[in-house]
Amino acid sequence: MVGKKSGRAALREEGLAKTDNNLDLTSWPAVSMINQKNYYTEYLKRDEQFLAYRTIQEENTQRMVKEARDRDRARAGVVLDDDRMEDVEPTSPEAHGSTFIVIHPGSQNLRIGLANDPIPKTVPMVIARKAKENESEIDGGEPKPKRIKLEGQEDEDVPPEKQFGAEFSKEYMSMALELKTRMRNNKRRLMPNSRELVVNFNRRAHPEIITEHNDPQRVEWTEVGGSSAPEYVCGQAALRIPEKSQPRYRLLWPLRNGWLNEKDYQQKNPLWNDLYLIIEEAMKTELGLTKRKDWQKYSCCFVIPDLYEREYVNRCLDMLMREFGFRRVCFMQESVAATYGAGYSMACIVDIGAQKTSICCVEDGMCVEESRVNMKYGGSDVTEAFMKMMLYDHFPYQEINLKRRYDFLLAEELKHKFCTMNEGDIGVQLYDFHLRASGQDTRKYNFKTYDEPMLALMAYFRPQIFNHDDKLLGRRHLVDRSYDLYDGSPNDPFSIAQSQVLQHASQSYAHNGSIAPVTTSAPTSAAAPSARASFNLLKQLHETDATPRSSVAGSPAPEGTPKPERAGSQDAPDDSGILAPSAVDPVAEKLKLADERDRILPIMSLDAAVFASITQGARAEDRKVRDFLGGIMVVGGGGSIAGFNSFLEEKLRELQPLYVKDVLIGAPPRDLDQQVVAWKGGSVFARLSNNGNDSWIYQKEYELLGTKVLSQKCMWNW
Known part of the structure; x- marks a missing residue:
């Protein structure tokens, strides 16, 4: 009898036993698990792992190799041909900065030049294009400044005192009374009937005709007639195109009030x-x-506003890199550039341009973010206010229209020649000017002024007299705001000081019906919010931006959980019958607040805005407040008026008597023109450590990262 076999033996006899043939189950290499308690990585731990650092190192290496090669060739007596000499960058001290272009665009003028130039070239920021009508013929030929038409009367029958409305007349007379009181307190003698003398003389003044061949300063006009008329004309030549040219040309300004001009363009x-x-x-x-x-x-240093718009900077980077093809590009904020140009390490920069006024505190070469202010008035508003005041006092050239090119240039000339902030120059003064228009004989006018040259500049401290009707027209019509890549919230820079300006502006709208806070091209059809509501929304916007929060996308709710209602919906009762607050979407709230902010034009008196900026820049430190008050510097063409700094000092002392001894406004050093200080700072920065400066954006970096490289290259928190 055969013995009973075990199960293992039976499997072995039948060939079913499991055997190991040492064959791998897969050809992929097996990776052992790491020890989670003790592991180490060198990712982004060394400077060489950053693209920006490697680019600078490569540039330095190439420069050193080129210099060594040039020295060896010079010692050996090798002479390079012309083509190869063009590839060699100049290294002599005389040529230092000759390959750097500094560009500072403004609403009215463009400053451009090489970094080794003593002063930049100034070009009007305008282009003339062929059109059916010129700028003075559109809108039915409505003049600027706009006149009020009285019912039942022709335009020429309306007296000058009533052409600009009762609101302007009230503000004008109030400013005149304020100036008269001020001059009496300063022991200035005034004639009791000065204004009547000016009005009576101007009413009887008639022009003197001067033929063209007898005018030694006749103007050379830009000839554009015939079949070879250019499609466009830029710069100063565009301003000299005759009004009645064939074909017609219309002037277009790409930048207006410090923003992109979306009002006069239909496409982006x-x-x-x-x-x-x-x-x-x-x-x-x-x-x-x-x-x-x-x-x-060439390398390019591009100067941008302190409170910039990201879409504008991104598009400028694309333009400079792709269309111009510069070797490298860097961006610099205006206030920081002004401190570089003046040699200040700590200052409060007041930049009064043609159509915007920006204020910012700068400390150790960096803008104090919460101190940045950007207001939408400047020298052009002063020009218009000056002309309105002169017309009010029966200016002999009543037909002046600032939409006409030669009248615009005439008004700018009159402002620069006659406006002053010195009280000693205020009185009945006799002046003259020449009116030159294409195809017409020169006309010489005599006229008198009284207090208009100073009152027009005092409007900086009473900006409600300016005309703000069309400054928000077309806003966000073509160029949308920038949004965060991750949560979609608006991420254009903002500041506490700017919110205070908007608060003041919203309250002014509530009390002054002549200034409309809502743009006619608003994206929504909802009614305009009240002034108080606008300010509360802006305050919430700042609190939302300043408070850290977790990601918007939270953990998913269990199945069956009802979805919460959006912001703005009514509260819903819970199971117990008690009203529970609705959930608020922070992104939607930010979008709503940004829309409300775009509906308000930032306007505040200059002295109050300066102190608001300094208060936020000092961060509640009394010592810093005094330091910034003692380091105020006024730059820009709008403030380059005799006596302006002294007048601003007095206004600041009146506003804050506690700091009477601390207020001091300094002029740019070395008699530098206030209009070019920011450009000069850009040229200084471009030449400082140009090969070791990590703010330069190279073509290689731009090709790899695009506009995202700005977050790594900007000198401030992008």
């Missing part, structure tokens, strides 16, 4: 194209860079 691409053409023509005509292949050898 023509707006960017005009901005590019103006800079391109300036480079060719003013800098002599006519060959596009030479542009890739």
Whole structure:
């Protein structure tokens, strides 16, 4: 009898036993698990792992190799041909900065030049294009400043005192009374009937006709007639095109009030194209860079506002890199550039431009973010106010229209020649000017002024007299705001000081019906919010931005959980019957607040805005407040008026008597023109450590990262 076999033996006899043939189950290499308690990585731990650092190191290495090669060739007596000499960058002290272009665009003028130039070239920021009507013929030929038409009377029958409305007349007379009181307190003698003398003389003044061949300063006009008329004309030549030219040309300004001009453009691409053409023509005509292949050898320092818009900066970077093809580009804020140009390490910069006024505290070469202020008035508003005041006092040239090119240039000339902030110059003064228009004989006018040259500048401290009707027209019509990549919330820079300006503006709208806070091209059809509601929304916006929060996208709710209602919905009762507050979407709230902020025009008196900026810049430290008050510097063409700094000092002392001894406004050093201080700072920065400066954006970095490289390259918190 055969013995019973075990199960293992049976499997072995039948060939079913499991055997190990040492064959791997897969050809992929097996990776052992790491020890979670003790592991180490070198990712982004060394400078060499950053693209920006490697780019600088490569540039330095290439420069050192080129210099060594040039020295060896010089010792060996090797002479390079012309083509190879063009590739060698100048290294002599005389040529230092000759390959750096500094560009500072403004609403009215463009400052451009090489970094080694003593002063920049100034070009009007305007382009003339063929059109059916010129700018003075559109809207039915309505003049600027706008006159009020009285019912039942012709335009010429309306007396000058009533042409601008009762509101302007009230503000004008109030400012005149304030100036008279001020001058009496300062022991200035005034004639009791000064205004009557001016009005009576101007009413009887008639022009003297001067033939063109007897005018030694006749104007050379830009000839555009015939079949070879150019499609566009840029710069100063555009302002000299005759009004009645055939074909007609219309002037377009790509930048208005410190913003992109969305009012006069119907599409986005023509707006960017005009901005590019103006800079391109300036480079060719003013800098002599006519060959596009030479542009890739140059670096560009581009000056932008303190409170910039991200879309504007992103598009400028694309334009400078792609269309101009510069070797490298860096951006610099205006206030920081002004401190570089003046040599200040700590200052409060008051930049009064043609159509915007910006204020910012700068400390150790950095803008104090919460101190930035950007207000939408400037020298052009003063020009218009000056003309309205002169017309009110029967200015002999009643037909002046600032939409006409020669009248606009005449008004700017009159402001620069006659406006002053010195009280000793105020009185009945006799002046004259020459009116030159294409196809007409020169006319010489005699006129008298009294207090208008100073009252027009005092409007900086009473900006409600300015005309703000069309400054918000077209806002966000073409260029949308910037949004965060992750949660979609608006991320354009903002500040506490700017919120205070908007608060003041919203309250002014509530008390002054002449200024409308809502743009006519608003994206929503909802009614305008009240002034108080606007300020509360802005306050919430600042609190939302300042308070850290977790990600918007939270953990998913269990199945069956009802979805919460959006912000603005009514509260819903819970199971117990008690009303529970509705959930608030922070992103939707930010979008709503940004829309409300865009509906308010930032306007505040200059002295109050300066102190608001300094208060936020000092961060409640009394010592810093005194330091900033003692380091105020006024730059820009709008403040380059005799006696302006002294007047601003007095207004600040009156506003804050506690700091009477601390207020001091300094002028730019070395008799530097206030209009070019910011450009000069850009040229200084471009030449300082140009090879070791990590704020330069190179073509290689831009090709890899695009506009995202700005977050790594900007000198401030992008």
